[in-house]
Amino acid sequence: MKLITAIIKPGKFDEVKTALRNAGVKGMTVSEVSGVGRQGGHVEVYRGAEYPIDLIQKVRLEILAEDKEVDALIDVIVKTASTGSIGDGKVWTTSVENVVRVRTGEKGETAI
Amino acid sequence: MKLITAIIKPGKFDEVKTALRNAGVKGMTVSEVSGVGRQGGHVEVYRGAEYPIDLIQKVRLEILAEDKEVDALIDVIVKTASTGSIGDGKVWTTSVENVVRVRTGEKGETAI
Amino acid sequence: MKLITAIIKPGKFDEVKTALRNAGVKGMTVSEVSGVGRQGGHVEVYRGAEYPIDLIQKVRLEILAEDKEVDALIDVIVKTASTGSIGDGKVWTTSVENVVRVRTGEKGETAI
Amino acid sequence: MDQVVLSAGDTAWVLASSALVLLMTPGLAFFYGGMVRAKSALNMMMMSMVTIGVVSVLWVIYGFKLAFGYEANSQWYGSFSLSGLGDVVNELTNNGGVYPIPLLVFAAFQLMFAVITPALISGAIADRTKFVSWIVFVAIWVTVVYFPVAHWVFAFGNKEGDTVTGAGFLASRGVQDFAGGTAVHINAGAAALALAIVLGRRIGWQKSPMRPHSLPLVLLGAGLLWFGWFGFNAGSALGANNIAGLAFINTQVATAGALLGWILTEKMRDGHPTTLGAASGAVAGLVAITPACAFVAPWAAAVIGFIAGVICALAVGLKYKLGYDDALDVVGVHLVGGIVGSLAIGFFGSSAVNSLGLDGIFYGGGTALLGKQALGVVLVFAYSFVATLIIGYLIEKTIGFRVQSEKELIGVDQTEHAESAYELGGILKGGR
Amino acid sequence: MDQVVLSAGDTAWVLASSALVLLMTPGLAFFYGGMVRAKSALNMMMMSMVTIGVVSVLWVIYGFKLAFGYEANSQWYGSFSLSGLGDVVNELTNNGGVYPIPLLVFAAFQLMFAVITPALISGAIADRTKFVSWIVFVAIWVTVVYFPVAHWVFAFGNKEGDTVTGAGFLASRGVQDFAGGTAVHINAGAAALALAIVLGRRIGWQKSPMRPHSLPLVLLGAGLLWFGWFGFNAGSALGANNIAGLAFINTQVATAGALLGWILTEKMRDGHPTTLGAASGAVAGLVAITPACAFVAPWAAAVIGFIAGVICALAVGLKYKLGYDDALDVVGVHLVGGIVGSLAIGFFGSSAVNSLGLDGIFYGGGTALLGKQALGVVLVFAYSFVATLIIGYLIEKTIGFRVQSEKELIGVDQTEHAESAYELGGILKGGR
Amino acid sequence: MDQVVLSAGDTAWVLASSALVLLMTPGLAFFYGGMVRAKSALNMMMMSMVTIGVVSVLWVIYGFKLAFGYEANSQWYGSFSLSGLGDVVNELTNNGGVYPIPLLVFAAFQLMFAVITPALISGAIADRTKFVSWIVFVAIWVTVVYFPVAHWVFAFGNKEGDTVTGAGFLASRGVQDFAGGTAVHINAGAAALALAIVLGRRIGWQKSPMRPHSLPLVLLGAGLLWFGWFGFNAGSALGANNIAGLAFINTQVATAGALLGWILTEKMRDGHPTTLGAASGAVAGLVAITPACAFVAPWAAAVIGFIAGVICALAVGLKYKLGYDDALDVVGVHLVGGIVGSLAIGFFGSSAVNSLGLDGIFYGGGTALLGKQALGVVLVFAYSFVATLIIGYLIEKTIGFRVQSEKELIGVDQTEHAESAYELGGILKGGR
Numbered sequence A, B, C: 001m002k003l004i005t006a007i008i009k010p011g012k013f014d015e016v017k018t019a020l021r022n023a024g025v026k027g028m029t030v031s032e033v034s035g036v037g038r039q040g041g042h043v044e045v046y047r048g049a050e051y052p053i054d055l056i057q058k059v060r061l062e063i064l065a066e067d068k069e070v071d072a073l074i075d076v077i078v079k080t081a082s083t084g085s086i087g088d089g090k091v092w093t094t095s096v097e098n099v100v101r102v103r104t105g106e107k108g109e110t111a112i
Numbered sequence D, E, F: 001m002d003q004v005v006l007s008a009g010d011t012a013w014v015l016a017s018s019a020l021v022l023l024m025t026p027g028l029a030f031f032y033g034g035m036v037r038a039k040s041a042l043n044m045m046m047m048s049m050v051t052i053g054v055v056s057v058l059w060v061i062y063g064f065k066l067a068f069g070y071e072a073n074s075q076w077y078g079s080f081s082l083s084g085l086g087d088v089v090n091e092l093t094n095n096g097g098v099y100p101i102p103l104l105v106f107a108a109f110q111l112m113f114a115v116i117t118p119a120l121i122s123g124a125i126a127d128r129t130k131f132v133s134w135i136v137f138v139a140i141w142v143t144v145v146y147f148p149v150a151h152w153v154f155a156f157g158n159k160e161g162d163t164v165t166g167a168g169f170l171a172s173r174g175v176q177d178f179a180g181g182t183a184v185h186i187n188a189g190a191a192a193l194a195l196a197i198v199l200g201r202r203i204g205w206q207k208s209p210m211r212p213h214s215l216p217l218v219l220l221g222a223g224l225l226w227f228g229w230f231g232f233n234a235g236s237a238l239g240a241n242n243i244a245g246l247a248f249i250n251t252q253v254a255t256a257g258a259l260l261g262w263i264l265t266e267k268m269r270d271g272h273p274t275t276l277g278a279a280s281g282a283v284a285g286l287v288a289i290t291p292a293c294a295f296v297a298p299w300a301a302a303v304i305g306f307i308a309g310v311i312c313a314l315a316v317g318l319k320y321k322l323g324y325d326d327a328l329d330v331v332g333v334h335l336v337g338g339i340v341g342s343l344a345i346g347f348f349g350s351s352a353v354n355s356l357g358l359d360g361i362f363y364g365g366g367t368a369l370l371g372k373q374a375l376g377v378v379l380v381f382a383y384s385f386v387a388t389l390i391i392g393y394l395i396e397k398t399i400g401f402r403v404q405s406e407k408e409l410i411g412v413d414q415t416e417h418a419e420s421a422y423e424l425g426g427i428l429k430g431g432r
């Protein structure tokens, strides 16, 4: 099993969620994060003092998936989340040793 | 070494934290996340317009653990966090290559 | 490729970010988390009732890095984030199987 | 109504005061709303808001007459009839004497008191109340408890020719309560105790932390309450005169004293003076000076406030000992503060500052006044507590007063109102 | 100005009322600001704040004379001249008769009306408006629309010797609008509809959720509006008298009725009474009673409020059917509420409560009054809608009225003001 | 006190004004509280709240007499004696003439000024102040600085028979300061500068960003300040009369002008008009018009406001050049704004609008008035700055004025008050 982690733009989250659902994903875990990268930030001004804000709001998705689904799901995410402008984000995968469903104690792929 | 990641219901967090402490866990990192899954969301209504909220508040725990403790700790989490109703969450483990304690620079299992 | 995850004190975040930039890191993903560990919390009092707060605000950094950079980056983080007092945090690494840049679809090290 | 003619000056002050007292109920909503957890903040505030709605409408139908009518010539209630406010647009206020302000202004001013009193109770039953049942409760409670008790205390009767008819029984017995220590605060505090018992403890009480979700909101509420309370107390002079001036400055210094008293108590007991303590102390001071504000000298007001601050700061811990879950300490602040203030008149009362007042123990007046005050305290407490217990249990047994425990855990904002208070994250929290 | 001398009492009430009405505009800023998403909350509030700035300055230059001058002896506008307020410090108010309050106090009171009216419009164009264009719009709109319309409705002219000169054409035709149902609410509501059409729908409208980011802020706004509205309505009596008392209590009970009417409608239609509904209902009730508050009996006020609450709760859904994006329902609340209230006088008007009023249909006055009221409604709506449409398109075609879509997506707080409303996380959000 | 009898109308307005001015201090708490980071928001607000407590109690003990007594017949202070307010319930105000309002109302009104002045100072020392030391500072400062300076400026003495005794030395020299440009704003601003120097710069100043944690809270504070300031300025007429009307409208238009002036400066200098700028501009305008509000024509008020908005917007940058950490710009807004307003009278003063005023340079009065005004500015600045420096260092050397740097980093809310302002997450933040 794999864990797919995706950092995407907040405005794309709804679309990606729907696309993943359509691709058969049953669940995911989502969090609000801030990204640093090539994408520039913006400047805020308070009483004439400038505050450069170089952290940009992003959404992080974590999706547990079976090995065989992984490539397809990455494709779905990349395709849906891409706008072509800097800051669209990253997707990466790591190997997961075990998954347990808390409710039932089921283990492995059936727990996803 | 392993990293145990657990997604649980917020209302269970206190109990799980205590149970893990009793099981000898010295530390963990906690974050607020939102979950999508089998568990249904709810609907909010503002001036007659309905907003379906399908993201459900969850808590994510990250626990670095020695290989030999892992199974026991997963058991503790699953047992304590389970309510038997949909949405109780997931626990998964990944392999960690190295851990360093920032304060001392210690590496490996002693850094946990 | 590796994923470096670092939990550090919020007050050190700015310095660490700058140090990593100087060390050639192009991007990272940052989130606010709460830590449980050896570091004691504090107590708040509301109308005479005491509320022990044992969760301490921390910042989590996630940095995708090429294998060869990893040790140097960990060194940078540990050196910059350390204050020598309890609660300075942890850094750990896991192995990443694949990275994709959403904008371009590039894969592997060039996607970082 | 021979000589007395409308005084624009007096009317201006009572109009302003009425607006100020109305503002107290939203102020209370914020004071209470900030103190609960984010998941039930809206419900907490809605209990206050809907109370304004229900009581105002009942007032214009029959409430005003039930409280301030005189036709029944009863000391227990006004009269059973429609309020008929449309017919008295050009009449002056007549309450044991004719006041140079329009009757409708008096009716509006008193309405605001009738609104805030039940709203005060809601703090006791935070986080777990069925909204519909609260509405039903308010309608019954003001009818059975507040309107009559307001008659007991505030109705000095209608002067027709040479006789006065329809004075309330505490009012006519000389119980001194300038602006509602008994009718408002003890009344609400006793009812709060009763409802805390009826609804029972919240899930996780004393186990999981239930700390204020927004202290700035609490402070906003306290600030608006303080501001509005000048209307409450100094407006009760029903004119812009010396007594209003006395009530005004006493309100200020008592509140100041209580703020200091509460945070000093905290500093000594817990180690830190807190914001919640300062806000709570201010409210305790406002409560305590309410009955006394026109009967004592300013130095005494500061002392009464300080005492109330200390005693209420200690009293809020009682619930943990006694085991009732009065969530936001309505008992510790309003019941206890109201008792402190009502009895304080028996000690600090001075006829020198107010010719209608009496001398208390410290001014050589003996214990007679204290006895009367104690009578008022006991009677209002007893009636309100018993009546509320009955109303509360009736509602609990019929339509239910408390939400199911699952809803309580999720949070009543979501289950009762299908809303959540904040959507700050913007992306995720409560959003898609 | 022979007999009339300054009355300190009347002046005190109008001074207090003026302060109360000023507070309504920040109140509106919070009411609106809480309803939008966090990323455009500041811009929403800034539209109200800058309106205070622009209109106050224009008022002191020429606005007051344009609205309340009489020298042109026109029923359409006051006079084209400098306001010259420095020269009239010691004069009394003269508007179809001499009032015992300083002219400057009247000027200040009326200024606050001129401020809030354009501010009301801003709710329709939330999330997408160029800030500079809004400033330009306000300056033009008050000059071309508000100042003249205020003259139509509120200028009863200047009494010189035996003749009155310069009365507004609706005022002199007997259209009854005590505190601004037409001049303020229908006027603003019609303009809001026009601007919603000019600016078009927000990106993602009806697709992505746009829910209120802070309901406590909405409730704070509603509370301050309610409080301030006592000055708006009862202050319009221009004195502390029986009519002020009537207007005051009617304001309270109508608002209460509307709050109940709105949440009852929600309960029946959507299943839950909401906080946003209670706040919206209160505002709808305040709007509806504004024209009627001094012309109907309190029971009728409660009924009018209740009806307005129900109708406005239903009306806010209209925009989804008709397809205009009136973001915060200025049309549904202010236009519809203003119409309900203005026409209601035709039914509930009672000369018994106010000798200057007329009897409506329910009091045997026939349909004459209703006809006049309908005239006022239609004329103000038509003029405001058309004029605003023209002003709006002119601005859109020249300097542009709407921000680029990229900026809209990022959020106008950041792009128009280089700020963000909250920095709660402290570490990351909007921080370094 | 022969002829003068109590005027209910004047009393009504001063009562209302006193309540309005009280509200300014919570308003200030929100204005300041929103501007600091979330970790010290409560401490910031607590400094204002506890100031209300301390000053009110001192006032009723000796403060009123120290400021407004006349028995010592000194121009530097009132008298050293107990305030004895309980003995004067039925007396009228006597301050260089008898006013038809109760003395207690005057005492309450002036108390509110004594409360807000030290509270203003707290903005300079945000994020790093020991709470207990602040309390000690306030008690000493009002005694040594505010009460005497109030006597200099506001005490016109007591009229006994034909003679006046105990007039303050600036008052009797004809320095014009209607509502406290010198005694309140320059006084507080100078003290703020001194304390900023005593406490030193915050850790990370000019390095790490310290941006406002909640601009809606800042705006709420600004709104309440604006509202309350009508009481501050127009209430200073001590009656509901023409001068109150003038002060009222001037307050409005100056504030409007300053709001525009500040955001225009921002637009030109930084590229964006900001919410913080609008709020700050409004406050700068309120400050600047405070001394002048009853001495200039409305058009001049708008101009003075606009100038103050521009100058203060530029002045807040000074601290970065000069290197003192006046955290919330008390110097840039209150000191600078107070100077602008006080000197402006020397230019715009017009005896035509106020028979008690004098003509300034633009009205042909020559530079005499400007000279007097400059005298007032310099003396109050010098005394306040030096005295505060001494008091500040005394406290710093004895009990310490600044928290340890570790506590500063953690945040003073937690270390001084054992609280945190928000608990929105509900699950984790500040929760278990």
Ligand SMILES: Nc1ncnc2c1ncn2[C@@H]1O[C@H](COP(=O)(O)OP(=O)(O)O)[C@@H](O)[C@H]1O
Residues within 6 Å of the ligand: A007, A034, A035, A036, A037, A038, A039, A056, A058, A085, A086, A087, A088, A089, A090, C026, C027, C028, C029, C030, C062, C063, C064, C065, C101, C102, C103, C112
């Ligand atoms: N090395 C990295 N490690 C972890 N996250 C990264 C890394 N580089 C970028 N990110 C995340 O991806 C987001 C987009 O990256 P950015 O460099 O701005 O644009 P792009 O991916 O389009 O080149 C960042 O905001 C950050 O959250």
Ligand SMILES: Nc1ncnc2c1ncn2[C@@H]1O[C@H](COP(=O)(O)OP(=O)(O)O)[C@@H](O)[C@H]1O
Residues within 6 Å of the ligand: A026, A027, A028, A029, A030, A062, A063, A064, A065, A101, A102, A103, A112, B007, B034, B035, B036, B037, B038, B039, B056, B058, B085, B086, B087, B088, B089, B090
């Ligand atoms: N495939 C997945 N990847 C990551 N997280 C998941 C996945 N499926 C579920 N989750 C997380 O687990 C939580 C519970 O899942 P859900 O399907 O609702 O219930 P259950 O696990 O009891 O069947 C979700 O809210 C989500 O946070």
Ligand SMILES: Nc1ncnc2c1ncn2[C@@H]1O[C@H](COP(=O)(O)OP(=O)(O)O)[C@@H](O)[C@H]1O
Residues within 6 Å of the ligand: B026, B027, B028, B029, B030, B062, B063, B064, B065, B101, B102, B103, B112, C007, C034, C035, C036, C037, C038, C039, C056, C058, C085, C086, C087, C088, C089, C090
């Ligand atoms: N076993 C663990 N798993 C995950 N995170 C941990 C673990 N132990 C500690 N942490 C994180 O590291 C932070 C610092 O740990 P702590 O034990 O307080 O200090 P130190 O690392 O200096 O010994 C904690 O607040 C927590 O966020």
